[in-house]
Structures are given as C-alpha cells and as structure tokens.
Amino acid sequence: MKRILRYTVLLSIVFSGCQKSHNKRFEKLSASRTGIQFSNTLTETPELNILNYLYFYNGAGVAAADFNNDNLVDLYFTSNQEADRLYLNQGNFNFLDITEAAGIDNSGNWTTGVTHADINNDGLLDIYVCKVGKFRNIRGKNLLFVNQGPNKDGIPTFKEDAASYGLDFSGFSTQAAFLDYDLDGDLDMFLLNHSVHPNMTYGKGAQRLQSDPTSGDLLFRNDNGLFHDISEEAGIYQGRIGYGLGIGISDLNKDGYPDIYIGNDFFENDYLYINQKNGTFKEIISEDDMAIGHTTHFSMGNDLADINNDGLTDIISLDMLPEDLETYKTSGLEYPFPSYQYYLKNGYAPQYMQNTLHLNLGNESFSEIGQLAGISATEWSWSVLLADYDNDGHKDAFISNGIKRATNDMDFINFISNEAIQKR
Numbered sequence: 001m002k003r004i005l006r007y008t009v010l011l012s013i014v015f016s017g018c019q020k021s022h023n024k025r026f027e028k029l030s031a032s033r034t035g036i037q038f039s040n041t042l043t044e045t046p047e048l049n050i051l052n053y054l055y056f057y058n059g060a061g062v063a064a065a066d067f068n069n070d071n072l073v074d075l076y077f078t079s080n081q082e083a084d085r086l087y088l089n090q091g092n093f094n095f096l097d098i099t100e101a102a103g104i105d106n107s108g109n110w111t112t113g114v115t116h117a118d119i120n121n122d123g124l125l126d127i128y129v130c131k132v133g134k135f136r137n138i139r140g141k142n143l144l145f146v147n148q149g150p151n152k153d154g155i156p157t158f159k160e161d162a163a164s165y166g167l168d169f170s171g172f173s174t175q176a177a178f179l180d181y182d183l184d185g186d187l188d189m190f191l192l193n194h195s196v197h198p199n200m201t202y203g204k205g206a207q208r209l210q211s212d213p214t215s216g217d218l219l220f221r222n223d224n225g226l227f228h229d230i231s232e233e234a235g236i237y238q239g240r241i242g243y244g245l246g247i248g249i250s251d252l253n254k255d256g257y258p259d260i261y262i263g264n265d266f267f268e269n270d271y272l273y274i275n276q277k278n279g280t281f282k283e284i285i286s287e288d289d290m291a292i293g294h295t296t297h298f299s300m301g302n303d304l305a306d307i308n309n310d311g312l313t314d315i316i317s318l319d320m321l322p323e324d325l326e327t328y329k330t331s332g333l334e335y336p337f338p339s340y341q342y343y344l345k346n347g348y349a350p351q352y353m354q355n356t357l358h359l360n361l362g363n364e365s366f367s368e369i370g371q372l373a374g375i376s377a378t379e380w381s382w383s384v385l386l387a388d389y390d391n392d393g394h395k396d397a398f399i400s401n402g403i404k405r406a407t408n409d410m411d412f413i414n415f416i417s418n419e420a421i422q423k424r
Contacts, residue, residue: 025389025390029093033093034093034094034095035087035094035095035096035097036075036077036087036095037097038077038079038085038087040059040060040077040078040079040080040082041079041081041082042056042057042080042081042404043081044056047136047137048110048136048137048138050405050407051415052136053135053136053196054196054407055112055194057403057404057405057407058112058245058382059078059080059382060078060079060080060111060112060113060114060130061078061113061114061175061383062075062076062077062078062114063075063076063078063114063115063116063127064076065116065125066089066125067086067088067102067116067124067125067127067147067156068088068150068154068155068156069123069124069150070089070154072089072090072091073089074086074087074088074089074095074156075087075089075095076104076114076116076127078106078111078112078113078114078129079107079111080110080111080112081108081110081111082107083099083105083106083107084099084104084106084107084111084114084129085097085099085104086098086099086102086104088154088155088156098155098156101151101153101155101157102155102156102157102158103145103148103157103158103159103160104127104145104158105160106129106143108140109131109132109133109138109139109140110131110132110135110138110140111129111130111131111140112130112131112132112173112174112175113129113130113173113174113175113176113192114127114128114129114130115127115128115175115176115177115178116128117178117187118187119144119146119165119178119187120146120225121186121187122147124147124148124149124156125147126144126145126146126147126158127144127145127147127158128142128143128144128145128162128167128176128178128189129142129143129144129145130142130173130174130175130176130191131143131170131173132171132172132173133169133170133171133172133173133214134170134171134172134214135172135196135214139170140170141162141168141169141170142162142167142168142169142170142173142176142191143160143162143168144160144161144162144165144167144168145158145159145160145161146158146159146160146161165225165226165227166220166226166227166228167189167220167227169191169218170214171193171213171214171215172193172194172195172196172214172215173191173192173193173194174192174193174194174244174245175192175244175247176189176190176191176192177189177190177192177247177249177260178190179249179258179260180258181219181221181234181257181258181275181281182221182279183256183257184222186222187222188219188220188221188222188227189219189220189222189227190217190218190219190220190236190247190249190260191217191218191219191220192217192244192245192246192247192262193214193215193216193217193218193242193244194215194242194243194244194245194265195212195215195240195241195242195243196215197240203241203346204346204347205241205268205269205286205346205347205348206347207239207240207241208237208239208241208242208268208269208286209237209239210238210239210240211232211238211239212238212239212240215240215242216231216237216238216239216240216242217231217236217237217238217242217244217262217271218231218236218238219231219234219236221234230279233279233280234279234280234281235273235276235280235281235282235283236273236281237271237283237286239268241267241268242262242264242268242271243264243265243266243268244262244263244264244265245263245264245265245299245300245301246261246262246263246299246300246301246302246317246318246383247260247261247262247263247302248260248261248302248303248304248315249261249304250304250305250313251313252272252274252304252312252313252315252360252364253274253362253363253364254311254312255275255277257275257277258275259272259273259274259275259281260272260273260275260281261273261302261304261315261317263296263299263300263301263302263317263318264299265298265299265300266297266298267297267343267348267351268348269285269286269289269295269348269349269351270285270295270296270299270317270349270351271283271285271286272284272285272291272292274364284364285349286347286349289344289348289349289350290349290350291364291365291366292315292358292365292366292368293350293358293366293367293368294349294350294351294352294356294368295317295349295350295351295352295356295358295368296317296318296319296351296352296353296354296355296356297319297334297351297352297353297354298319298320298353298408299317299318299319300317300318300319300320300381300382300383301317301318301381301382301383301384302315302316302317302318302384303315303316303383303384303385303386303397304316304386305386305387305395306360306395307357307359307386307394307395308359309393309394310360312360312361312362313360314357314358314359314360314366315356315357315358315360315366316355316356316357316358316370316375316384316386316397317355317356317358318355318378318381318382318383318384318399319352319353319354319355319356319381320353320379320380320381320408321353321354321355321376321377321378321379322377322379323377323378323379327379330409330410331406331408331409331410334352334353354370354371354376354377355370355375355376355377355378355381355399356368356370356376357369357370357373357375375397375399378399378401379401379402380401380402380403380406380408381399381400381401382400382401382402383399383400384397384398384399384400385397385398
C-alpha cells in the first residue's frame with residue numbers, strides 16, 4: 001500500500017504537464033519553411049470507403065531515421081492511396097524530397113504502416129512498408145526497401161527486395177516491429193495484422209486459437225537473412241478476431257528478453273506476450289483476465305516506457321473516451337450490463353473505453369492508473385509517444401487524435417454492423 005501511495009505522489013509530478021500551460025515549448029514550422037509538402041489525400045470511392053473498410057481514416061504513419069548516416073534524421077511519409085515521399089534532412093529543419101532519386105516507388109493499393117530497421121546488419125537503415133492485400137480490389141504486398149548506401153550526392157538509394165527475405169506478406173497488415181526475440185544477434189519481425197469483418201460478430205474468445213491467413217498476427221524468425229513464420233510454435237495468436245492497431249516492444253520483467261504488448265480494437269483482448277527465453281511466448285491477459293487488470297476497449301496506439309523512474313517499464317494504451325458529456329452520450333459506449341456479462345463469459349477480459357496507464361509493479365503485475373494520472377480521456381486518440389520533452393527528467397506524453405467522420409456515432413455503428421449491408 002505504501003508503494004502505491006509513493007507512486008501516486010510521483011505521478012502527480014510526472015503528469016503535471018497534462019495541466020494547461022502557457023509556456024510555449026514547440027514552434028510549428030510551415031511547409032514553405034521546411035520544404036515538406038506531403039499530404040495524405042484520401043479519395044472515397046464506391047469500392048473503398050469508411051462503410052466497407054472500417055480503417056479507411058487510420059492513416060499510415062511516418063518513419064524518422066538517419067538513412068544516409070550523416071547524423072541528421074530524415075523523414076519517410078506514407079500515403080494510404082498515393083505515393084510515399086522520402087525527405088532528406090539538410091540541416092536547420094530544411095528537407096529535400098528525394099523519393100525518385102532514392103529509388104522509392106510505393107504508389108497504389110493501400111498502405112497502412114512503416115518502420116525502419118537495419119535488417120541485414122550492414123550499418124544502413126532499411127524501410128519496411130505494410131499494406132492491405134486480398135481485400136476487394138486491393139492486391140497489395142508488404143514492401144522492403146533495402147538500403148544500398150548513399151550515392152555520390154549523399155542521397156540514400158534503395159532496392160525493393162521483400163520477396164528475397166520472405167517478407168512480401170499479402171493480407172491485412174497494420175504495422176511491423178523488428179526485435180531480436182531469441183537474442184541470437186539478428187533482427188526478427190512481429191507483423192501486426194487486423195481483421196476486416198464486422199466487429200459486432202465477435203462470437204467466443206476461443207476464436208483467437210484459430211489461424212487466419214490474412215488477418216492473424218505473425219512472428220517471423222530471421223534464419224541467416226531469410227525470415228520464417230514461426231507464429232504457431234512460438235505461441236502467437238493468429239485468429240480473425242484480432243484488430244491489431246498498436247504494438248510495443250520492451251523487456252517488461254527485466255529478464256533481458258524483449259516482451260510484446262499488442263493493442264486490439266473492439267472486443268478482443270489486448271495481448272501481453274511474456275518472452276519465455278526458449279523461443280516461445282506466454283500471453284498472460286487471455287490466460288488470466290486479471291493479469292494486468294482492465295485494459296482499453298477500443299485499443300489504438302500504445303507506448304512502453306518508465307514513467308516514474310523506478311527502473312520498470314510501464315504501458316500506456318489509447319482509446320477514444322470523449323472529454324465532454326454531450327459527445328459521450330451520442331457515441332458508442334460500453335456494453336449494457338447483461339451484454340457485458342455475456343461478453344466476459346465468452347472468454348474476454350475486462351475492458352473499458354478509456355486510455356489506460358499500467359504501472360509496472362514488478363513480478364509481471366501491474367496497476368491501472370489512467371484516471372489517477374489524468375490521461376484517461378483524450379477524445380479519438382491514435383498514437384502516443386512517451387519522451388522527456390522539457391528535459392526535466394520525467395517522461396511526458398504526446399497524444400495524436402482526431403478523425404474526419406465520427407464512426408462511433410450510434411446510428412453509424414448500427415448501420416455498419418449490419419452484415420446484410422456489408423455484403424452489398
């Protein structure tokens with residue numbers, strides 16, 4: 001109890017930045033100042049729109065990394081429907097569009113995510129792009145742009161080579177994370193995927209034990225440069241009820257091995273995979289629904305960091321709880337009590353529509369303190385970045401949010417959940 005009280009006092013300091021402040025810590029730079037003209041433009045069509053693809057407005061993200069080893073961070077912007085753009089950092093917040101010169105060609109189909117990693121241990125950062133495939137008229141495959149090094153002008157050049165590495169997956173990908181899960185010295189990959197079927201038809205939680213070839217999550221082991229799917233033997237859930245939107249990697253129990261936190265949208269549990277140090281993982285939320293207490297319900301992005309400087313990594317996961325009562329009452333809320341009890345009896349863990357902050361207490365136990373920390377309600381939130389933005393020694397939280405159309409409106413939810421309409 002004394003330990004919890006001590007954490008409470010610390011959190012009042014750590015999240016004091018959540019209070020409104022008149023101190024200006026950032027300056028917004030215009031496109032004319034930076035040279036970054038990128039815009040993720042969406043064009044709705046009868047074949048592809050928010051009515052038939054529930055993640056139409058999710059965006060696809062940005063990779064920030066030094067791709068030519070000049071000690072300046074470059075920017076790779078993804079576009080859902082149009083061409084990605086790669087900007088070279090020229091210093092002093094000036095960027096140059098080098099997309100074509102760098103050999104980047106990713107246009108068409110539907111892009112969902114991007115990450116960077118040195119996949120072949122050559123000292124150069126490569127780019128992995130996630131896409132949607134095998135859905136309606138979309139036929140995309142995930143792409144791997146392997147860094148060939150800078151040319152004579154200092155521009156990094158790339159070659160698309162996903163197939164050679166065994167990473168040209170075609171399905172409903174969201175994002176990839178590279179990690180050395182078996183500590184053999186090379187990078188393996190966790191591929192976060194998402195379902196596309198109507199979210200009201202959830203059925204029993206045991207469906208997570210089944211395998212779906214397009215929407216199930218995947219773990220790839222790096223075997224001398226060729227990646228092999230070892231998801232089943234490693235204990236990774238691959239069911240069609242996973243709507244993966246967030247992934248975080250960190251050593252949560254301080255045993256030296258990376259663990260994995262997965263945020264699932266809608267009814268499915270979040271997954272917390274504890275590395276067993278033998279090539280397998282144990283998912284503790286579905287095994288014990290009180291392993292970390294309640295989680296977010298409509299889980300979006302997450303981040304893992306030590307927010308109270310106790311040496312233990314904590315977990316923050318985002319949801320879409322409105323700040324004002326009017327929006328709350330017209331939005332899709334929690335299940336009615338009888339439905340919620342039915343939901344729990346069908347193999348799902350407790351979830352609530354709010355941001356959660358799981359304070360790591362050690363011994364694979366957590367205390368959820370989102371409301372106490374003042375971060376539980378931040379509207380329709382997408383991603384969170386924990387970092388010390390004011391150099392005071394404490395982690396702050398930057399949360400991105402907003403959506404073009406309120407797809408959690410009750411009338412819309414009843415409409416989109418109708419399978420007869422979905423099949424039109």
